[in-house]
Structures are given as structure tokens and as C-alpha cells.
Amino acid sequence: MYGEIIAIGDELVSGRVLNTTSGFAARRLFEAGYEISRMTVIGDDPTLIKECLVSALGRSKFVLITGGLGPTTDDITNEVVARTLGKRLVKNEIVMSQIKKWEKGSKSAHANSMRERMAMLPEGAEVLNPTGCAAGYLLMHRGVALFFLPGVPEQLREHVIERVLPKLRDLVRLGFEVRQKTFKVFGLSEVEINLLFENIESRHNNLKIGYYPNFPEVHVTVTVRGTDKESVDKQCRSACETVERLLGNHIVAIDPENIESVVGRLLIENQGILVVAESCTGGLLGKRITGVPGSSKWFDRGFITYSNRSKEELLGVSARTLEQYGAVSAETAIEMAQGARSVAGVDYSLSITGIAGPTGGTPDKPVGTVFIGLSTPDRTVSERFHFPGDRRRIRALAAETALDWLRRYLRYGSYVPGYRPS
Amino acid sequence: MYGEIIAIGDELVSGRVLNTTSGFAARRLFEAGYEISRMTVIGDDPTLIKECLVSALGRSKFVLITGGLGPTTDDITNEVVARTLGKRLVKNEIVMSQIKKWEKGSKSAHANSMRERMAMLPEGAEVLNPTGCAAGYLLMHRGVALFFLPGVPEQLREHVIERVLPKLRDLVRLGFEVRQKTFKVFGLSEVEINLLFENIESRHNNLKIGYYPNFPEVHVTVTVRGTDKESVDKQCRSACETVERLLGNHIVAIDPENIESVVGRLLIENQGILVVAESCTGGLLGKRITGVPGSSKWFDRGFITYSNRSKEELLGVSARTLEQYGAVSAETAIEMAQGARSVAGVDYSLSITGIAGPTGGTPDKPVGTVFIGLSTPDRTVSERFHFPGDRRRIRALAAETALDWLRRYLRYGSYVPGYRPS
Numbered sequence: 089m090y091g092e093i094i095a096i097g098d099e100l101v102s103g104r105v106l107n108t109t110s111g112f113a114a115r116r117l118f119e120a121g122y123e124i125s126r127m128t129v130i131g132d133d134p135t136l137i138k139e140c141l142v143s144a145l146g147r148s149k150f151v152l153i154t155g156g157l158g159p160t161t162d163d164i165t166n167e168v169v170a171r172t173l174g175k176r177l178v179k180n181e182i183v184m185s186q187i188k189k190w191e192k193g194s195k196s197a198h199a200n201s202m203r204e205r206m207a208m209l210p211e212g213a214e215v216l217n218p219t220g221c222a223a224g225y226l227l228m229h230r231g232v233a234l235f236f237l238p239g240v241p242e243q244l245r246e247h248v249i250e251r252v253l254p255k256l257r258d259l260v261r262l263g264f265e266v267r268q269k270t271f272k273v274f275g276l277s278e279v280e281i282n283l284l285f286e287n288i289e290s291r292h293n294n295l296k297i298g299y300y301p302n303f304p305e306v307h308v309t310v311t312v313r314g315t316d317k318e319s320v321d322k323q324c325r326s327a328c329e330t331v332e333r334l335l336g337n338h339i340v341a342i343d344p345e346n347i348e349s350v351v352g353r354l355l356i357e358n359q360g361i362l363v364v365a366e367s368c369t370g371g372l373l374g375k376r377i378t379g380v381p382g383s384s385k386w387f388d389r390g391f392i393t394y395s396n397r398s399k400e401e402l403l404g405v406s407a408r409t410l411e412q413y414g415a416v417s418a419e420t421a422i423e424m425a426q427g428a429r430s431v432a433g434v435d436y437s438l439s440i441t442g443i444a445g446p447t448g449g450t451p452d453k454p455v456g457t458v459f460i461g462l463s464t465p466d467r468t469v470s471e472r473f474h475f476p477g478d479r480r481r482i483r484a485l486a487a488e489t490a491l492d493w494l495r496r497y498l499r500y501g502s503y504v505p506g507y508r509p510s
Numbered sequence: 511m512y513g514e515i516i517a518i519g520d521e522l523v524s525g526r527v528l529n530t531t532s533g534f535a536a537r538r539l540f541e542a543g544y545e546i547s548r549m550t551v552i553g554d555d556p557t558l559i560k561e562c563l564v565s566a567l568g569r570s571k572f573v574l575i576t577g578g579l580g581p582t583t584d585d586i587t588n589e590v591v592a593r594t595l596g597k598r599l600v601k602n603e604i605v606m607s608q609i610k611k612w613e614k615g616s617k618s619a620h621a622n623s624m625r626e627r628m629a630m631l632p633e634g635a636e637v638l639n640p641t642g643c644a645a646g647y648l649l650m651h652r653g654v655a656l657f658f659l660p661g662v663p664e665q666l667r668e669h670v671i672e673r674v675l676p677k678l679r680d681l682v683r684l685g686f687e688v689r690q691k692t693f694k695v696f697g698l699s700e701v702e703i704n705l706l707f708e709n710i711e712s713r714h715n716n717l718k719i720g721y722y723p724n725f726p727e728v729h730v731t732v733t734v735r736g737t738d739k740e741s742v743d744k745q746c747r748s749a750c751e752t753v754e755r756l757l758g759n760h761i762v763a764i765d766p767e768n769i770e771s772v773v774g775r776l777l778i779e780n781q782g783i784l785v786v787a788e789s790c791t792g793g794l795l796g797k798r799i800t801g802v803p804g805s806s807k808w809f810d811r812g813f814i815t816y817s818n819r820s821k822e823e824l825l826g827v828s829a830r831t832l833e834q835y836g837a838v839s840a841e842t843a844i845e846m847a848q849g850a851r852s853v854a855g856v857d858y859s860l861s862i863t864g865i866a867g868p869t870g871g872t873p874d875k876p877v878g879t880v881f882i883g884l885s886t887p888d889r890t891v892s893e894r895f896h897f898p899g900d901r902r903r904i905r906a907l908a909a910e911t912a913l914d915w916l917r918r919y920l921r922y923g924s925y926v927p928g929y930r931p932s
Contacts, residue, residue: 099722101546103537104692104731108528110551115525124523126558127551129532136547160704160721199701240723298526364814370800371793374814378792381868381901389820392786392796392812394805398854402811402824432820446803479803 090125091117092148094140096155096165097239098131109154109244115300116248119311121266122150122256132156137168145232149260152252155239157223159203165236170210173229182215183207183223216251226255233259265317267324270343271308273335274492275506278306284334288327294320295327303481304488305340305347337500340492347491348380354498355386360435362494365391365403365428367415367441368458373487388432393424403427416441418459421470425461429468437463438490439470444479457510458486462493462503469503474510512547513539514570516562518577518587519661520553531576531666538670543688543735544572544678554578559590567654571682574674577661579645581625587658592632595651604637605629605645638673648677655681686737689746692765693730695757696914697928700728706756710749716742717749725903726910727762727769759922762914769913770802776920777808782857784916786812787825787850789837789863790880795909810854815846825849838863840881843892847883851890859885860912861892866901879932880908884915884925891925896932 093113099105107129114124125148130136137156144151156165170177184207187200206223209215213225216235224247227234233256237247273281278299285297298309310331312324332339340347355362364373374390377383391402396415399405405423413419424439442458449455454474461470471493475485489507496502515535521527529551536546547570552558559578566573578587592599606629628645631637635647638657646669649656655678659669695703700721707719707730720731732749736742754761762769777784786795796812799805813824818837821827827845835841846861864880871877878899883892893915897907911929918924 098718098720099731100533101536101549102540102720103533103535103546104540104720105722106530106533107549111522111525111528113525114523118524118526124525125553125555127523127529129549131547133547159701161708162721199705202701202705240725242725300526366793366796368800369797370805370809371788371796371798371812371814374788374793375791375797376793378790378814378816379902379905383792384816387792388817389824390793390812390814390816392793392800392814394800394812395810398811401853431823480801483801 090123090148091150091152092126092128092144093124093152093154094137094144095127095129095239096132096137096153097129098162100129100155101131109239109241112241112245113152113154113248113252116253117256119266119268119298119309120253120256121264121313122260132162132164134164134168137165138172141169141172141234145229145234148232150233150235150256152235152237152248154237154244157206157236157238159206163205166205166209169227169234169236173210173227175210175212177208178211178213179204180207180209180213180215180223180225182218183209186219186223216247216255224251264313264315265320267312267320269310269324269328271310271331271335271339272302272341272343272346273306273308273338274304274340274347274488275338275508276306276335281306281308281335285331288330292323292327294323297327297331304485307343308335337496338506340495340506346380347488347495348376348383351377351491351495351498352380352383352386354495355436358435358498360386360498361388361432362386362436362438363388363390363428363432363434364490365393365424365437365439365461367393367399367424367439368444369440369483369487370394372483373438373440373490376487376491388434391424391428391431399424403431414453416443416453416457416459418470418472421459421461422468425463425470426468429463435465436494437461438494439463440486440490442473442475442482442486444482444486446479456482458482458489460486460490460493460505462490462497464497467503471505471509473505473507512545512570513572513574514548514550514566515546515574515576516559516566517549517551517661518554518559518575519551522551522577523553531661531663534663534667535574535576535670535674538675539678541688541690542675542678543686544682554586556586556590559587560594563591563594563656567651567656570654572655572657572678574657574659574670576659576666579628579658579660581628585627588627588631591649591656591658595632595649597632597634599630600633600635601626602629602631602635602637602645602647604640605631608641608645638669638677646673650681686735687739687742688733688735689742690731690733691746691750693732693753693757693761694724694763694765694768695728695730695760696726696762696769696910697760697930698728698757703728703730703757707753710752714745714749716745719749719753726907729765730757759918760928762917762928768802769910769917770798770805773799773913773917773920774802774805774808776917777858780857780920782808782920783810783854784808784858784860785810785850785854785856786912787846787859787861787883788812788814789816789821789846789861790866791862791905791909792816794905795860795862795912798909798913810856813846813850813853821846825853836875838865838875838879838881840892840894843881843883844890847885847892848890851885857887858916859883860916861885862908862912864895864897864904864908866904866908868901878904880904880911882908882912882915882927884912884919886919889925893927893931895927895929 445455861883867877
């Protein structure tokens with residue numbers, strides 16, 4: 089059941105913006121049983137858009153066309169499509185009413201007339217998101233399903249998951265069942281995970297295990313296909329059990345949960361409150377934690393102690409420790425974690441202090457050296473890590489390792505971190 | 511001077527691996543003056559590879575074909591190319607000698623015979639990297655330059671920069687110059703920006719202005735081409751002046767700077783130190799600030815005061831204010847900013863308190879209501895905003911608005927924020 093994806097945008101062919109949306113759509117479609125045979129990227133060029141559309145109509149059962157639906161003058165998809173397929177452009181009342189709502193806030197009549205262009209859709213267009221503003225639509229043409237979708241990544245993602253896949257299921261009968269489960273893994277490399285699973289796929293015909301690096305995690309997706317609903321369910325359950333056994337405590341969350349929400353759930357179960365003290369991550373850990381809706385139930389506060397003085401004043405790290413061992417040391421990590429927990433009067437704390445680079449490294453403590461502290465009602469411990477990569481990756485690994493460490497403590501009562509200490 | 515890129519690999523069309531290499535190559539080529547009209551991704555399928563190659567030969571001056579050159583059975587590019595172009599496969603001695611060196615380390619005869627397949631190149635192939643192992647090569651065919659390149663991102667990057675670009679300069683005379691500049695804009699929508707520039711492009715032949723939403727910013731790229739170096743320089747300067755004049759203080763940074771690094775630069779010029787107090791952004795503002803290497807020179811600390819108690823204890827927000835006006839109020843934002851600045855004993859502070867949702871909204875203060883405070887040696891002010899979107903977008907808009915507000919104060923001495931208050 090082959091389809092294709094056409095992404096339109098000068099910013100894509102000039103390489104100014106990386107096309108992440110086609111790959112995302114391809115993956116979600118593939119996982120649901122629809123294969124993409126070809127992905128094309130072209131600029132905002134009427135001739136090329138027409139040519140690609142005509143070619144696609146001749147060979148594919150469905151086509152996703154992304155980009156060029158916006159209000160600006162270089163957004164020409166609707167016009168080109170109408171001309172190519174010999175359809176009129178008609179003002180779509182659903183889209184128009186959405187734009188009207190939007191207009192209230194806008195003063196410029198001209199801006200509004202530009203936005204009205206977005207409501208001019210080819211005749212027969214079925215709007216996919218009647219309550220949203222970015223008008224994705226479906227157009228059936230000679231038995232081929234043409235999905236026109238916004239190119240903005242978040243909007244595209246939402247459209248693919250919530251509208252394109254359900255529509256495709258109605259339009260294009262697959263004749264088989266698909267079950268899927270995604271495990272979020274931290275502390276094992278893609279190769280290590282691949283080796284664990286080497287022989288599993290070959291033993292099961294309908295089973296596919298996919299590995300998707302999603303830094304700093306690797307996501308492992310188990311997909312089972314088959315004609316019989318019950319046997320697909322059974323096979324999926326059994327495959328997932330095997331995967332859970334092999335990956336063990338390296339599974340930090342099962343989709344749709346993430347590691348932050350798992351930590352939150354475990355804290356609620358333990359009736360514990362968390363605080364954090366961050367130096368080199370500078371707020372990243374707090375940002376991730378507070379990204380979880382309702383995290384105020386289990387997160388009280390965070391200290392971004394970037395300067396030495398702030399470590400002393402806010403957390404009570406002793407001047408002697410800072411002088412003798414340095415701000416990046418096991419001793420400082422311990423005192424940061426203890427200080428944060430006692431200042432806030434809560435049960436759990438995490439601390440991070442390290443050298444994220446690109447400068448600041450020494451032979452003893454090169455860039456990537458990070459100490460993480462974990463303080464619980466029973467004990468305060470710290471570990472030294474050496475994280476590879478640039479500033480962004482080092483910070484991401486540090487925050488993930490800290491979260492995972494607390495997760496492991498809350499889940500297994502273990503003080504052993506998931507990422508290998510250096 | 512148009513070219514195209516064809517990426518080959520089942521892992522790409524299934525979405526298992528994101529195709530980052532085509533975009534990278536397109537950008538480097540574009541910057542050097544070569545435009546890519548189309549990028550195609552297909553699986554390891556001989557029929558499709560042949561079809562794409564034949565089409566490309568008919569319309570492009572040069573083609574980059576990536577992937578499918580490795581030692582495994584699904585690496586079929588060389589065979590398909592030879593068959594399609596009517597050329598024999600010949601053992602390439604340069605590649606062979608490299609493989610020989612490699613073989614010494616390998617014990618498996620089978621692995622080695624597999625690697626020898628990599629040395630079988632279409633007749634006339636010119637190996638691009640005589641000392642490396644991944645055999646990229648150039649094949650001229652009816653005046654079209656075909657570059658066959660490894661699909662592994664790092665190898666592809668090295669090939670593009672060190673081999674493809676120099677070769678192209680010899681083969682394909684450009685005859686024109688390209689200049690490009692990107693402005694990062696906040697506080698204006700894509701439509702509003704587009705309106706400002708409506709008539710500029712049409713007045714200048716060689717000028718192209720692109721709009722790329724990069725939430726919460728819009729990036730505006732000015733590209734000028736022409737045959738004469740001096741006049742291209744002059745035209746680019748003049749276009750950029752116009753753009754700067756029209757966008758004015760909505761330009762938060764010019765690439766490669768970002769708003770955080772601009773704020774840092776201005777703080778250093780003002781010999782000022784910054785601290786932040788965050789509630790609903792929970793560390794995002796601190797994370798963005800400390801993402802700038804060397805930010806310790808101008809950033810001292812941050813307070814993530816998620817609970818009311820932490821606002822009182824760490825920042826001295828009064829219990830009465832919290833009770834009377836609530837944690838999400840102008841009064842609390844003011845006291846947070848004042849408290850942060852005075853506790854740390856520094857010159858500048860930013861505070862953020864709001865309702866990021868999805869729950870917690872009231873008729874008076876719906877989800878998206880955020881108060882931001884700015885404290886300077888002269889004054890402490892706060893503004894109320896209403897940011898649209900989900901939790902992630904509300905938080906991103908709040909952090910960006912806060913950074914932009916400080917930037918405007920430092921740059922223009924203005925206490926008026928860039929985002930329109932509600």
C-alpha cells in the first residue's frame with residue numbers, strides 16, 4: 089500500500105530549514121502499516137509543484153503534500169493544485185469562520201485579506217481540522233487521497249496522528265491489524281540494544297523492532313502485524329514481555345509517558361516532594377520537570393546556582409569545599425543536594441555541577457565532567473560522570489542521568505545510576 | 511545553476527532514520543551559489559533508483575546520489591548505476607588497496623569478500639577520496655556531474671565540503687555571487703512581516719526575502735545574487751539596511767547570534783549581572799541563558815519558585831501579596847523581581863509567573879495569563895500578557911518575551927516590552 093510525501097518550501101531546498109516533517113510522517117505511516125515509496129522536496133515553484141503532483145497521481149494510492157498553505161505571497165499550493173486538477177478555488181466557510189475569530193485581534197485590514205487567501209481551497213476540499221487555524225484538507229482525485237497539510241512541524245505532527253491516520257484507515261483498507269508499543273530507553277546505545285534483540289525478529293514473522301535514537305534516549309518500537317486480531321494481541325503482549333525482560337531497568341518510560349512524568353508518578357506514590365540544585369544545566373532539569381502538567385504536586389522549587397557565591401548563599405555549600413575541591417566536585421555536589429533539601433525542607437533533591445564546555449576543562453576535569461548528587465531521607469550520594477559531545481549534549485545527558493537516577497531509587501530503592509559513572 | 515540530491519535507503523523512507531544529509535548538502539551548495547531544485551528520498555529499490563537517475567540526468571547539471579555504497583547486500587547503487595548508464599563494473603585499484611589495508615585487521619573472510627564489492631565501481635568513476643575507506647566517486651555522463659557519496663552523515667559532510675564543492679567549482683562555472691543574511695524577529699507575525707516587505711522584492715531583481723517561522727521567532731533571510739561582486743555586496747548592504755529599518759527593534763538577533771547571546775553582550779557592555787526568578791517557566795529562562803557559552807560572566811543565579819512558600823522564603827514575596835492578589839499577579843511579579851535582585855545583590859532581574867495550563871485557569875486569569883517583571887537599578891515594572899497555545903508554547907513565549915524585554919531596555923533604555931501586553 090504505497091504512498092508518497094511531497095514537501096514544498098524554498099527554505100527546505102536551500103537547506104536553511106531541515107525537513108524533519110517528511111521523515112516523521114513516513115515513520116508514523118510505516119508503523120501503521122502504510123509504506124512510503126518516495127519523499128520529494130521542492131521549492132515554492134508552480135511548475136515543479138504541478139509536475140510532482142501529476143507524477144504522484146499516476147503511481148500512488150495516497151499523497152501527503154506539506155507546506156505552502158500559509159497566508160503569505162509565497163504560499164501558492166492551493167492555487168497550483170486547483171489549476172493542475174482543473175478545480176475552482178472556493179471560499180471554505182469553516183476555515184473562514186476560524187479566520188474571523190482570529191481577525192478580531194488584528195487591526196490591519198490588509199493582513200486580514202491576506203489571511204482570507206488561506207480560506208480559498210480547491211473545490212471538494214474536506215477540511216481536516218474544523219476548529220484549528222492551519223487548514224489541512226483532504227482532496228480525493230481519481231481514487232487517490234491527496235492530503236494537503238501545514239509544513240510547520242508541530243501542526244504537521246498533530247495532523248498526521250490525529251487526522252491523516254484515521255482518515256487513511258477509512259479510505260485505504262489494509263486488511264490487517266497492527267499493534268505497537270514504544271519503550272523509552274536510557275543508558276544503552278543503539279548498537280547494544282540491537283545486539284540484545286538480534287534473534288528475536290527472525291523468530292517471529294510478523295514482528296518488527298525499530299530503534300529510533302531520540303537523544304539522549306533510544307526509543308524501541310515493537311510492531312506486530314497480522315490478519316487475526318486475537319493472535320496479533322497475543323503476539324504483541326509476548327514480544328513486549330521479552331523486550332521488557334531484555335531491557336530491564338533501562339526502560340525509563342513507556343509511551344505516552346516520559347521519564348519526567350514517571351518520576352512524578354513515583355514521587356506521588358511515595359508522597360515525596362522534590363527540589364533541584366543546578367549549576368551547569370542552568371535550569372534544564374527544572375524546565376523538564378515543570379514541563380509535566382501538575383508537577384506542582386511533587387516539585388517545590390529549584391536553585392540555579394551558577395556562581396560560587398550563589399552556591400554558598402542559597403545552598404550553604406562551604407567556602408572551604410569550593411576552594412579545596414572546586415565547584416565541580418563530588419563534595420560540592422553532595423553539599424548542593426543536602427543544602428537544597430534542607431533549605432526547602434523536603435524529602436528528595438538532585439544536584440548537578442559540571443563543565444559543559446566548550447571551555448573551562450582541565451586535564452583533571454575535562455569538558456564533559458559532571459558530578460550529580462542525589463539526596464533522600466536516608467542518604468546523600470554523588471557520582472562522577474564523563475558525558476561526551478558538545479555543550480548541548482552534555483547538559484541533556486546530565487539532566488537525563490539525574491532524572492533516571494531518582495527514578496531508579498524510587499522504583500528499585502537502588503543508589504546505582506543508570507548511566508555508567510566515570 | 512540547478513542540481514538535485516537523491517538519497518537512497520530503506521531506513522530513510524520508513525522514517526527510521528531522519529534524512530539530515532540532503533539538507534546539509536543543499537545548504538552548503540546553496541551558500542556556495544549552487545541551487546538544489548529537488549531532493550528525493552527512495553528505498554533500496556533498483557527500479558526506483560534507475561527511474562530517479564534517468565529523470566535527474568534529463569534536467570540537472572549535477573546530481574548528488576547518497577547511500578547504498580556500503581558492503582552489505584542491500585547496497586546496490588553501483589550495480590544499478592552501471593546497468594542504467596550502460597557501463598561495466600570495474601574493480602577500482604585505489605579503493606581495493608584501501609580495503610586491503612582494512613582487511614589486515616579483520617578475521618572474517620566473508621566480511622572481506624563483502625567489502626570487495628565496494629571496490630566494483632562503474633567504468634570511468636573518479637574516486638574522490640583516494641586515502642579514505644568510504645568510496646565516494648564522480649562520474650561524468652553526457653555533461654552531467656554525478657557524485658556518488660556515502661550516506662553516513664559525517665562521511666557525507668566531509669565529502670561535500672572537501673571534495674564535492676571544489677570539484678563543482680572546476681566543473682560548473684557559476685558566474686555569479688551570492689550574499690545572505692538572516693534576521694531573527696520576535697513580536698511580529700509572519701503576515702505582518704510579509705506586509706512590510708511586499709514591494710521590496712519586486713523592486714529588486716536579484717533580491718529574495720524568505721520568511722521562516724522558528725517558534726517563537728520568525729527568521730527573515732535576505733539573499734542577493736548577481737554577476738558583479740561589488741554590486742552584489744552593495745545591493746545586499748542596501749537591502750539589509752531597508753530590512754533593518756522596517757523591522758526595527760523587532761530584530762532580536764542577527765544570525766549567528768541569538769537573543770540570549772545578544773542579551774549577554776549588552777549586559778557585558780553595561781557591566782551588569784542578571785538573575786532570574788521563574789514560576790511557570792520552571793527553569794526554561796535559566797536554561798536558555800546558560801545555553802550561551804561563557805554566560806557565567808553575566809548570569810549569577812536563578813530561582814525556580816514553583817510553590818508559594820518558595821516565593822516567600824527565597825524571594826521575600828509577602829504572604830499578604832500572595833493572598834490578596836494571588837501568585838499570578840502584577841504585584842507578585844514585581845516582588846519576585848525585586849526580591850531576586852536584592853537577594854543576589856545584582857543589577858538586573860527578570861521574573862515570570864503565570865498559568866501555563868492545561869488546568870489552573872479562571873475566568874479572570876485564563877490559561878496563558880502570564881505576568882513578567884523587569885527590575886533595573888532605576889525601576890521595577892511588570893506587565894500582564896496573554897499568550898496563546900498549549901503549555902509548551904505559553905512557556906516558550908513567556909521566556910522569549912522576558913529576554914526581549916531586557917534586551918529592549920539595555921539597547922534602547924525602554925520599559926516597553928516587544929510582545930503586546932494584554
